[in-house]
Amino acid sequence: MTIIMLDPGHGGFDPGAVRYGLQEKDLTLDIAGKTRAALRPYPVDVFLTRDADIDLELAQRADLANKLGADYFLSLHINAGGGTGFESYVHINASARSLELRDVIHKQVSNFYSSSGFRDRGKKSADFAVLRLTQMPALLLENLFIDLASDAAKLADPVFRQQIAGAIATGLVIAFGLTLIPVPADGQAGEIGN
Ligand SMILES: [Zn+2]
Structure with missing residues (x-):
């Protein structure tokens, strides 16, 4: 069975980016939990590097x-520093397999953000520690900008976060060649029957 490690960025004493009453660490944990729930109907084992508001070093996340x-490591973050929209990162030395999986997931998540009026900032690469230290294909998603009012307003909405999680889950399902189960517009299919 495919094993997916979701990594909610930041946590504990490290809130990540903070603005408009939002903390990156809370948003990433929520989106990770919602992504895990959305994947529940599928034959994948989903783990989180953290399931609570605790601090973890970057190397610990990769070690886990x-x-x-x-089989896959997906780190969730919220951007800051002036901008808007969505972007994805693989490591500068990412494998062909990692690039291939990123293309599929990026497309799904980008389609969702585009349909919500947000721009696709592109497929990028960087020497981020969690991407460098993980021994499997790995991806880091920067989901909108916490320090832009219009992005933050969407991030504050749990229904919107559910939709982000649904898009990420769909990307993972397609990337790993699983059969997509149609979900209702509210994206709650993963919760039914629990
Ligand atoms: Zn971050």
Whole structure:
């Protein structure tokens, strides 16, 4: 079974980016939990590097995925610093497989953000520690900008966060060649029957 490690960025004493009463660490944990729920109907084992508001070093996050033998590592972040929209990162030395999986997931998430009026900032690469230290294909998503009022207003909306999670889950399902189960518009299919 495919093992997916979701990594909610920041946590504990490290709130990540903060603005408009929002903290990056809370948003990433919420989106990760919603993504795990959206994947519940699928034959994948989903783990979170953290399931609570605790701090974890970047190397610890990668170690958790490496020790688990995860097939994929997906780190969730919220951007800041002036801008708007969505972007994805793979490591500068990412494998062909990692690039291939990113293309599929990026497309799904970008389609969702585009349909919501947000721009696609592109497919990028960087020497981020969690991407460098993980031994499996890995991706980092920067989901909108917490310091732009119009982006933050959407991030503050749990229904919108559910839709982000649904788009990420759909991307993972397609990327790993699983059969997509249609979900209602509210994206809650993963919750039904629980
Ligand atoms: Zn971050």
